[in-house]
Amino acid sequence: MWPRGFLLRLLLRVTAGATARHACARVHPLLVKSGHASDTRLATALADAYAKSGLVTHARRVFDETPHRDLVLWNVMVSCYSSHGLLLDSWALFASMRRSSGLSGDGFTFSALLSARAPPSSCSQYLGLLAHGLVLRLGLQLDLVVATALLDMYAKCGLVADARRVFDAMLLRNSVSWNAIIVCYGHHDGGKEALQIFASMLRNDDGRCCRPDELTLASLLSSCANMAAAYEATQLHAYALKRGLQGFLQVANALVMAYGKNGFLQQATQTFATIHNPDIVSWSSMVSSFAYLGCAKNAIHVFERMLQQGVRPDGIAFLGVLSACSHAGLIQHGLKYFLLMTTDYQIDPWPQHLACLVDLLGRAGRVQDAYNILLNISCQTNSDVIGAFLAACKTRGNIELAKWAADRLLSLEPNEPANYLLISNAYAAAGAWSELAKVRSLMRNVCSNKVPGCSWIEIGGKVQTFVSNDILLQQSTNMRQMMEILVTFMEKESNDDTLCKDSDFISERF
Template identity: 50%
Template sequence: MILHSLICLVHVLFLDRVNWGQQIHGLIIKMSFDLDVVVASALVDMYAKNENIDYARKAFDGMGVRNVISWTTMIVGYGRHGDGKEAMRLLQEMFREGFDPDELTLASILSSCGNLSSTIEIIQVHAYVVKNGLEAFLSLSNALINGYSKCGNISYAFQSFSSILEPDLVTWTSMIGAYAFHGLSKESIETFEKMLSYCVRPDQITFLAVLSACNHGGLVSEGLHYFDLMTSGYKIVPDSEHYTCLIDLLGRAGLLDEAFNVLISVPIELESNTLGAFIGACKVHGNVELAKWAAEKLFLLEPGKPVNYSIMSNIYASVGHWFDVARVRKMMRDRCDYKVPGCSWVEIAGEVHTFVSSDRSHPQALEVYSTLGMLVRLMKEEDCVCGVDFIFDSFGNECAI
C-alpha cells in the first residue's frame, strides 16, 4: 500500500515540483523502495519531465534491475531533452542488454534523429521496424514521415506515407507538413485536398501546415481560401501561429496594408513571431514606418532578444538612417547579453558536423579552411567568379564575401 502511494505521488510531482520529488526520492532510498523497478522508473520519469536530465540519468544508472519501461523512460527523456545522440547510444546499450524496444521507444528515437538530421540512424531504426513487423503502429509510421522530412529526404517520407493502408489525421498532417517544409506547396495542397476527399476532418495543426505551404509558395488566394475555410467552414478558432502565417503570406506578396489590417485586427494578444514576420516583410519591401511601429511593440515583448534589434538596425541601414542604426545598436548592447550565432551542419558517415562563422572549434578546421582557400583560388583562376570581393579569414585563407 505504501509502495503504491509513493509511485502515485512521484507521478504527480513532475508538475514543476522537482524539489518535492527529491525529498520523496530521499525517502524512497531510506526505505529501500528504490530497489523496486516500477518506483525507480517513476523517479526517472519525474526528473526527465522536469527537464532535469542529469538527475534522471543518475536515477537510471542507480537501478539494480531494469525493464523495457525503465529503458524507454530514459530514452524518451533524452528525446524530449533534444539529446538524440545520447538517446541513440542508450538504445544500442538496450539491445546489448537483451531488451527489445517498443513502439514508444522507437518513435522517440525517430523524433530525436529527425531533430539531429541523422538520416543513417533513421534508416537503421526503419529497418528494425520493418524486420520486426512494427509498421502497423501508426505512431511509428508518422514518426518516420516526420524524421525523414526533417532530414531532407522527402522521397523516403512519401514512401513511408504511401505504405500506410489507413492513414489517420496525424498521418495526413505529417505528410502535408513535410511537403510544406520542403517548399512543395502544390503537393502539400493536393495532399490536403485528398485528405478532405476521404472525409477526414482537419484540425488546427492541419490548417497550419497547409497555410504554411501557401506561404512558402506565395499562393495568396489559396492561403486566404484555406484561412476562411478554417474559420467559417470548420469553425476553428485560429491562434497566433495561424495569424503569423497569414500575415507573412500577405507581407511577402507585398500586400503590407492588408497584412497591417490583419495585424491590428487580431483578436488575441500579439506574439513576437507575428510581429517578427511583419517586420521581415517590411524589410523586404522597404517600408520603414510600418517596421518601426511593429518593432516598438516587439522590443517590449522581447527586450532581451538580439535578433530583433539586428533586423531593425539592418532596415534603418538599408535606407541610410545611420542615427537610428546607432540608437538601435546601443539598445541591443544595453539590453542583450549576446547574440546566438547561426550555424550550418552536414552529415558525413553518420556523424553530424556543425559550423558557425569563423569557427575554430572543429577538429579539422585547418583542413576545412585550407580546402576552402584552394577552391577560391581555383575559382579565381578559372575566372568563374565575377565582381566578387575576397578577404582573408582568421586562418589566413582567402574567402569570398
C-alpha cells in the same frame, strides 16, 4: 438465494471499466442485500470497479462506509485519485492512512502517488521529491515499479539529470524503464543521449524484458527528426523492418516526419504509402514535410487529398499548408485555407497561424490589413507574429509601421540579437540610416555576443557543424587550403572581368 462473495467479486471485476460505466452500480445493491457490504475484499473490489468506471465519488463513499480497511483498500483509493489527476486528494488520503492506520505504504502506494495524471507544477515537483525521500527511508528504491515511477516523475518535471541518476541506480530494468529514460531525453532535446541509451539497451537485451518496442522507436525517430540525423533514422528504419514494427502507426508517422525533416522526401512518401489507414498525424506529417522543404504544391495536394478522404484537419495540418503557401507566395490559397480553418472548422488560430497570415498579407501589399489584425486579435504579445509583420513592413517600405513593430519587438525580447538584426534590415531597406545607427548602438550595449549562424553536414553518422572563422574545428586548416585551391582553379577558368581580386576573400568567408 443471494450470490456468494466469490461470485460478487467476479461480477465486479467484469463490470469495471468505461464500457460498463454504471453496471457496477447495479451490483452494489446485491452486496448490501446479501450482507456482504462490510466485507473488506468485496468493498475493495467495488471501490476498484467504481474507480475504473470513472465514478470517483462513488468509490470514496464505499471506502468511507467500510469499517475495516486494509492496505489494499487504501491503495485502491489512492490510485483512484491519482489516475484521475487529483494529486492533492491522493496525498491527503495517504497522509490520513499513515496517521489513522499506522500503515507506511508499499510499492503500489508510491507508484500510484508518483504516477498521478496531473500537469507538472512546483507543487507536483515538491510532492515528488517528498515521495522520493519516503521511498529511500522505507528501502523501496530497489522496487522496479517504484524506481520507474520515480524516473517518470522527474522526466515530467523536466529534471533530466535526476531522472538519469534514478535510472543509473536501478539494478533491474525492463522495457518500461528503458523507454522512460529514452522518452525523457527525447522530450528535452537530448536526442544524442537517447540514441546512446538505445545502443546500451540493445547490448543489454536478453530477448525477454529489455527489447525495444514501438514506443521506443517512435521516440527515437522523433529525436532524429529534431536533430536532422538522417543516418540514425535510416538505421532505426532498418531495425523496425527487422523486428516487424514498421506496421505500427506511431512508428510509421515518426518515420515520415524523420525522413521529411532530413530532406528525404522520396522515402517519406514511400513510408506514407505503406500506411493502410493514415490518421490525422500521418497526413499532417506529410503536409509538414513538403512545407518544410519548400514543396508548396505538393503540400497543398496532400492536404486536399486528406480533405477528400474525410479526415478532419487540425491546427497542425492547417499550419503546415499555411506555412507552405506563405513561403511560396501563394497568397490566394493561403487566405482560402485560413478562412476554411476559422469559419468551416471553427479552429481558433494559433500565433503561428497568425504569423503565416501576416506574412501572406504582407506579400500581397496589404500591410495595413495585417496591422489591423494585430490590433483586433490582440496578438501583439507574440514575437513571431510581430517579427512576421516587421518583415512585411520591410518588404513594402512602410517605415512608420516598421517603427511600431520594432518597439513592440524590443519590449518583448530586448536581449534577442536576431530581433535587432531584423529591425536593422528593415531600417536599411527603407533608408532610415539614423534609426539604423541607433539600433546598432543599442544592440552593442544590450546584447551579449551574437550566436553565429551555422551549417552542418552528417558524415559517418556524426553531425559536423560549421560556423564562420571557426579555427577550433578539426582539419580547419586543411579545409581552408582546399578552398584556396578551388578558388585558384575558379579564377583561371573565369574571364578577367569576373575574377575575384579581393585578397581577403577567404578570410572573410571561412
